[in-house]
Amino acid sequence: MTDQQNAVDMSEHAPGRLGTPAVRTIGLSKWYGSVRALSEVNLEIYPGEVVALVGDNGAGKSTLVKALSGAFQPTSGEIHIDGAPARLHTPADARKLGIETVYQDLALVAHVDVGGNLYLGREPTRWGVIGRLFGILDLPAMSKHAERALAELKVTIPSVRSPVGTMSGGQRQATAIARTALWGSKLLILDEPTAALGVQESEEALQLIEDVAAQGIPLIVVSHNIEHIFRIATRIVVLRQGRLVADLDRGDTSPDEVVGYITGARTSAAVPADAGDDVDTAGSGPR
Amino acid sequence: MTKLDIESHARESRTPSSREATRAAQGPIGTFAGRIVREANLLIIPMILLIVALSFFSDAFFTGHNLTNILRTAAIFVILGVGQTFVITSKNIDLSIGSMMALVLCVTASLIIVQDWSPHLAVPFAIAMGAVLGVLNGMVVTKLKVPALLATLGGLIAYRGAVQEFMYGGQYVGLPEQILILGRGMWGPVPVPVAIAGFCVALGWLLFRYTRFGRYTVAIGSNEEAARRAGINVDRWTIGVFAFQGAMVGVAALVLMGRMNAANPNMGQLNELHVIAGVVLGGTLLFGGIGTILGTVLGLLFIGVLENGLLLAGAGFYWQQIFLGLLIILAVASQMLRIKLQGRH
Numbered sequence: 367m368t369d370q371q372n373a374v375d376m377s378e379h380a381p382g383r384l385g386t387p388a389v390r391t392i393g394l395s396k397w398y399g400s401v402r403a404l405s406e407v408n409l410e411i412y413p414g415e416v417v418a419l420v421g422d423n424g425a426g427k428s429t430l431v432k433a434l435s436g437a438f439q440p441t442s443g444e445i446h447i448d449g450a451p452a453r454l455h456t457p458a459d460a461r462k463l464g465i466e467t468v469y470q471d472l473a474l475v476a477h478v479d480v481g482g483n484l485y486l487g488r489e490p491t492r493w494g495v496i497g498r499l500f501g502i503l504d505l506p507a508m509s510k511h512a513e514r515a516l517a518e519l520k521v522t523i524p525s526v527r528s529p530v531g532t533m534s535g536g537q538r539q540a541t542a543i544a545r546t547a548l549w550g551s552k553l554l555i556l557d558e559p560t561a562a563l564g565v566q567e568s569e570e571a572l573q574l575i576e577d578v579a580a581q582g583i584p585l586i587v588v589s590h591n592i593e594h595i596f597r598i599a600t601r602i603v604v605l606r607q608g609r610l611v612a613d614l615d616r617g618d619t620s621p622d623e624v625v626g627y628i629t630g631a632r633t634s635a636a637v638p639a640d641a642g643d644d645v646d647t648a649g650s651g652p653r
Numbered sequence: 654m655t656k657l658d659i660e661s662h663a664r665e666s667r668t669p670s671s672r673e674a675t676r677a678a679q680g681p682i683g684t685f686a687g688r689i690v691r692e693a694n695l696l697i698i699p700m701i702l703l704i705v706a707l708s709f710f711s712d713a714f715f716t717g718h719n720l721t722n723i724l725r726t727a728a729i730f731v732i733l734g735v736g737q738t739f740v741i742t743s744k745n746i747d748l749s750i751g752s753m754m755a756l757v758l759c760v761t762a763s764l765i766i767v768q769d770w771s772p773h774l775a776v777p778f779a780i781a782m783g784a785v786l787g788v789l790n791g792m793v794v795t796k797l798k799v800p801a802l803l804a805t806l807g808g809l810i811a812y813r814g815a816v817q818e819f820m821y822g823g824q825y826v827g828l829p830e831q832i833l834i835l836g837r838g839m840w841g842p843v844p845v846p847v848a849i850a851g852f853c854v855a856l857g858w859l860l861f862r863y864t865r866f867g868r869y870t871v872a873i874g875s876n877e878e879a880a881r882r883a884g885i886n887v888d889r890w891t892i893g894v895f896a897f898q899g900a901m902v903g904v905a906a907l908v909l910m911g912r913m914n915a916a917n918p919n920m921g922q923l924n925e926l927h928v929i930a931g932v933v934l935g936g937t938l939l940f941g942g943i944g945t946i947l948g949t950v951l952g953l954l955f956i957g958v959l960e961n962g963l964l965l966a967g968a969g970f971y972w973q974q975i976f977l978g979l980l981i982i983l984a985v986a987s988q989m990l991r992i993k994l995q996g997r998h
C-alpha cells in the first residue's frame with residue numbers, strides 16, 4: 367500500500383495530490399512577543415500522505431502542530447480543511463473537525479482503563495434519554511469497541527479493562543495512537559511518537575503508524591529520527607527558524623539532503639522567503 | 654455482583670485470553686466479598702481482629718444496642734465520606750464540611766422553628782443549601798485558583814464564624830417529629846440514619862463506577878491536563894464534585910439535627926478530619942485518581958468501632974482525639990508505603 371503510494375507520488379506532478387487538500391495552511395505565522403516561531407508557512411496535506419515534519423530544536427515544529435490542533439490561534443494566516451476556512455479556537459474545535467493529536471507527553475489517564483482512555487471525553491451512554499441525562503456510561507460497548515479498534519490495528523494489550531498506568535511505554539503509546547485513529551478523520555498529528563520508546567517498542571509504534579496510514583487518513587509525524595522518518599513518511603517537510611525551507615518527496619531525497627536542510631548547510635532557491643502557495647514546486651525544487 | 658456487572662459480563666463477547674487477563678487483574682475472587690477486600694485495602698482484616706478482640710474483652714461490645722449505636726454514629730460520617738471520596742479522588746480536599754454542616758443545620762433549624770417552615774420544605778432546602786455552599790468552594794478552587802486545602806481551610810473558619818454569628822451564642826432545641834425520625838427513627842429493624850447512609854453509599858457507588866461524573870472525577874484527579882485535552886470541562890466537573898459533597902453535607906446535617914433534637918453552632922467540629930481519616934484509611938488515594946466508596950464505608954466503620962472500644966475501655970474524648978490523630982498519620986503512611994511498593998499507582 368505505502369509502496370504503491372510512493373510510486374504514484376514519484377511520478378511527474380504527483381497525481382496523488384490532485385484535488386482538494388485535506389488540510390491546508392496559508393501564510394501561517396505565529397509570534398511569541400517579539401519571537402517569530404512560525405513564518406508564512408504554506409503547507410498542503412492530501413489524503414493518504416504521511417508528512418514528516420523535521421527541523422532543529424526550536425524550528426517551530428511544535429508551534430505548527432499546535433496551531434493545527436487548536437491549542438492556540440496563529441497570529442496571521444489561515445487553515446483550510448477540505449477547502450473551507452476552519453476556525454480552530456480550541457482543541458475541541460479541531461477534534462470536532464476530525465483533527466486528532468498525540469502530544470509528546472501522551473495525555474492519557476493512568477487510573478482509567480484502556481477502553482476508557484480511548485473514549486475519554488466522548489463516552490457513549492446507555493439507557494436512552496435517562497442515560498444521557500445522568501451520564502450513565504455504556505461500559506460494555508466501550509470495552510467491546512475498544513477491543514475491536516485495537517485488534518484492527520493489531521495492538522496487543524492484556525485487557526482493555528486494565529488501567530493504562532499498569533502498561534509499558536509502548537502499550538501506552540499504542541493506546542494513544544489508537545485513540546487518534548479511532549476519532550480522527552481529517553488529520554492525525556503525532557508529536558515525537560518514538561522519542562521515549564526502546565528499539566522493540568519503536569518498531570511496534572512504526573508498524574502501527576503504517577497501519578493507520580494505510581487507512582488513508584493523512585498524518586503529520588514530528589520526529590528527530592531520520593531513519594524512522596525515511597521508513598514511514600511519503601513526504602518530508604523541513605522547518606528552519608520558523609520557515610518552511612524544504613518540501614521533499616521521500617523517494618526523491620536522501621537523509622544527507624534532509625539533514626543539510628535541517629542544519630542550513632543547504633538552502634533551496636525554490637522556496638522563496640515569502641513562499642507563495644506554490645508548495646508543490648518547492649517539493650520538486652531540489653530534483 | 655450487581656445487575657450491571659452481570660449484564661456487562663453476559664453481553665461482552667471477549668476472547669478467552671482477555672477474559673482471563675481481566676480475571677487475573679481483578680484478583681482471585683471476582684465476587685462481592687473479593688471486591689470489598691480489594692477495594693478496602695485489606696482494612697477488613699484489622700477490623701475483624703478488632704471486633705474479635707473487643708467482644709472478648711468487653712461484654713458490652715457485642716450487644717445489639719451497642720452495635721446499633723456504632724452504626725448510628727457512623728452513619729453521619731459515612732454520608733459525609735461519600736462526598737469526600739469524590740473530592741479526594743479528584744485530587745482536592747474539603748476541610749470545610751464540619752463547619753458547613755453546622756451552618757446548614759442551624760439555618761435550617763431556624764427556618765423550621767422561627768419561620769415555621771414545614772419539614773417537607775426544610776429537607777430539600779438543607780440539601781440545596783449544602784450544594785450551593787459546595788459550589789462556592791468549587792468556584793474558589795477553580796476560578797480563583799486557590800488550592801483546595803487552603804480554600805476549604807478558609808471555608809472551615811468562615812462557615813464556623815458565620816454560624817456562630819447567626820446563632821449569637823444560643824441554640825435551638827425541640828424539632829418536629831418528621832425531623833427527629835431522620836436521626837432516631839427505625840425503618841423496620843434498620844435505624845433510619847443507617848438506611849439514609851446506605852442510600853447515599855449506593856448512590857455514590859453507582860455514580861462513581863457507572864457514570865461520567867465518576868469517570869471524570871478519576872480522570873481529573875489522575876491527570877488533569879489529559880482530562881482537559883480530552884475536552885472535559887475540568888472546572889465545571891470540579892465544581893460539581895464540591896457541590897455533590899455539599900449536598901451530602903446537607904443530608905448529614907438533617908440526620909444530625911434529628912439525632913440531637915437541637916441546633917447548636919458548635920456541632921460538627923473536627924468532623925472533617927474524622928471523615929478524611931476514614932476515607933484515606935479506606936484506600937482512596939490522597940493524591941487523586943483512585944477512590945473507593947466501599948473502602949470509605951469500611952474505613953469509617955473501623956474508626957467507629959475503635960472509638961467505641963476506647964469508650965468502653967473507659968478512655969475519654971481526649972484519648973479519642975489522640976487516636977484519631979494517630980490514625981490519620983497511619984493512613985497516609987500506609988498509602989505512601991503502598992505507592993512505594995507498587996512503584997506506580
Ligand SMILES: Nc1ncnc2c1ncn2[C@@H]1O[C@H](COP(=O)(O)OP(=O)(O)OP(=O)(O)O)[C@@H](O)[C@H]1O
Pocket residue numbers: 398401402403421422423424425426427428429430
Ligand atoms: N510559549 C512560548 N513562548 C515564547 N516562545 C516560545 C513559546 N513556545 C515556543 N517558543 C519559541 O518558538 C520557537 C519554536 O518553538 P517550537 O516549540 O515550535 O520548536 P520545535 O521545533 O518544536 O522544537 P523541539 O524540537 O525542541 O521540540 C522557539 O524559538 C521557541 O523558543
Ligand SMILES: [Mg+2]
Pocket residue numbers: 427428429
Ligand atoms: Mg517540539
